[in-house]
């Protein structure tokens with residue numbers, strides 16, 4: 001397991017430590033190893049320099065660097081001139097501060113009942129055992145109270161931890177002297193032509209010419225988008241429509257990251273500015289894990305094409321043959337031809353277990369039915385501010401590659417079926433790179449869908465031939 005610390009945050013810590021390039025190896029994580037002082041000491045004692053990082057539900061990231069090893073003992077202060085307390089993010093925004101010791105002889109406090117403890121009482125993460133809360137957080141019993149043995153630089157404790165020691169994660173990394181960025185790091189990890197106007201026009205033409213395989217007897221690909229609330233499903237639909245309309249589209253209603261405004265299953269055609277449509281429909285769904293009613297049973301009906309467009313999901317009822325508009329004998333045209341799991345790339349480590357279970361159920365159902373899967377990773381602009389500034393370089397960014405590899409591994413879906421995108425969310429004007437990433441994703445999904453449809457069609461033909469042979473031999 002790699003940790004939650006981003007490359008950019010490692011860069012920042014490396015600069016704070018100030019003694020050359022560093023690698024960070026995850027030793028301890030409360031979500032993985034349990035929130036106990038015993039486990040902390042088992043994993044972190046005698047490991048040399050470490051960095052402790054706390055992540056809270058408000059989007060604040062802070063912690064401390066110890067240049068000396070943690071120890072289990074009866075409680076004593078250790079001198080450390082290199083130690084510091086830091087903050088990297090406050091309430092989701094960059095807030096970079098370093099708080100150095102006023103009295104280095106009291107910089108580190110080692111005690112077998114405590115986890116990371118800087119200064120005592122300046123910053124202690126937790127003591128003894130802290131249980132997991134129902135919402136997946138931990139209410140740490142430590143505290144932040146800068147100004148005793150560490151400088152506070154006139155930053156209030158509340159501006160570091162939002163006035164609460166509730167965290168979603170606490171990690172401890174061992175810090176080694178080693179060049180983290182190999183010369184390869186910024187090499188292109190996925191080769192595509194440069195996302196220029198010319199290439200975008202070519203992609204649009206190509207997409208407009210792709211049709212489902214002849215033998216399938218269908219005219220439009222159905223691409224089903226599913227995923228957690230606020231992952232960016234509706235936004236992706238708008239973004240993917242935009243290059244063809246030559247403006248930013250707002251057809252699918254967009255919510256916030258915590259509340260889904262999509263309640264209905266709606267299928268959207270993609271219209272060119274000239275008026276004609278592409279041979280595909282983008283199918284929007286409510287968020288999984290949203291009490292929206294999108295459970296495994298309803299997902300099964302969606303995949304099979306039983307659900308009428310504009311059907312409104314509700315957690316209080318299941319779709320059944322009695323549901324008004326229920327498609328009793330869906331043809332291949334009404335089934336899903338590719339399922340895209342849409343995930344927010346900045347929160348892939350925080351997907352709740354229930355949502356993961358549903359997504360895995362969905363994956364298994366789709367595979368059983370021969371429906372191929374892809375993953376659309378949205379919000380890559382949130383992975384690193386340089387990515388937001390230079391979207392065209394996305395296939396060189398190691399953070400994006402790491403995120404692609406992580407979801408690929410978590411879902412057992414090949415990395416070349418995982419598509420990083422940036423949706424329109426606050427822009428006023430269209431952007432070439434935004435278009436490019438959406439079109440690349442769309443084109444690959446059509447190829448995947450087309451290959452699977454060919455397979456499904458020939459399997460159907462073989463079945464029909466076999467049935468015909470049986471009938472002939474019966475009648476002979």
Ligand SMILES: Nc1nc2c(ncn2[C@@H]2O[C@H](COP(=O)(O)OP(=O)(O)O)[C@@H](O)[C@H]2O)c(=O)[nH]1
Nearest residue numbers: 230231232233234235254255256379422423425
């Ligand atoms: N920064 C950023 N925000 C996004 C992106 N995609 C969607 N959003 C925002 O995320 C929130 C949820 O988006 P929405 O499309 O409604 O998610 P859905 O519930 O999956 O349909 C909205 O506030 C969007 O503006 C993206 O790529 N980058």
Ligand SMILES: [Mg+2]
Nearest residue numbers: 233234261262
């Ligand atoms: Mg939506």
